[in-house]
Amino acid sequence: QVQLVESGGGLVQDGGSLRLSCIASRTISRLNVMAWYRQAPGKQRELVASLPSGGSSNYVDSVKGRFTISRDNAKNEMYLQMNSLKPDDTAVYYCNVKEWTVRGKSEYWGQGTQVTVSS
Numbered sequence: 001q002v003q004l005v006e007s008g009g010g011l012v013q014d015g016g017s018l019r020l021s022c023i024a025s026r027t028i029s030r031l032n033v034m035a036w037y038r039q040a041p042g043k044q045r046e047l048v049a050s051l052p053s054g055g056s057s058n059y060v061d062s063v064k065g066r067f068t069i070s071r072d073n074a075k076n077e078m079y080l081q082m083n084s085l086k087p088d089d090t091a092v093y094y095c096n097v098k099e100w101t102v103r104g105k106s107e108y109w110g111q112g113t114q115v116t117v118s119s
Contacts, residue, residue, distance in 0.1 A: 002026055002108045004095050009113030012085055016117070020080040022095030022110050027076055029099040034071055036080045038091035038115075045094070049080060062088070085117045 003025040012018055020036070028034075035050040049069040051057045057069050068081040078095060095110040 002028065002097060002099075002106070004097060004108050004110040006093070006095055006110040006113045009093065009115045011116045011118065013118050014085065014087060016085050017081070017083045018085065018115060020082070020093055020095070020113060020115075022078045024076040024078075024097065024108075027073075028097055029101045031101075032097060032099040034069070034078045035096045035098075036069060037094045037096055038089075039094070039112075040091040046091075048093070051078070082115070085115075087117045087119045089115060090117050091115060
């Protein structure tokens with residue numbers, strides 16, 4: 001079991017920036033995928049960005065060129081840098097980790113952090 005704790009959400013103006021952080025309670029397996037999801041009011045949860053271990057990042061079309069997912073394995077931490085924010089980016093953002101060990105596949109979620117972009 002891994003606990004994920006998020007921080008960095010808040011209220012920003014249209015065009016502003018935020019950096020979300022997600023800290024894991026222990027080291028994650030070397031075989032993993034880290035990701036950020038978001039859920040806006042009245043909508044289903046959406047995959048925003050993902051970063052496989054040893055692979056390249058992927059983004060939903062609506063955030064390409066504006067958001068960057070990254071990780072720091074030494075700190076057990078992942079990040080989502082969000083630039084040029086738009087009101088449509090307003091949502092609760094969740095970090096997500098999938099890992100594979102000798103015990104099988106596990107998946108963990110953060111508690112969510114609110115991002116609000118004013119028009």
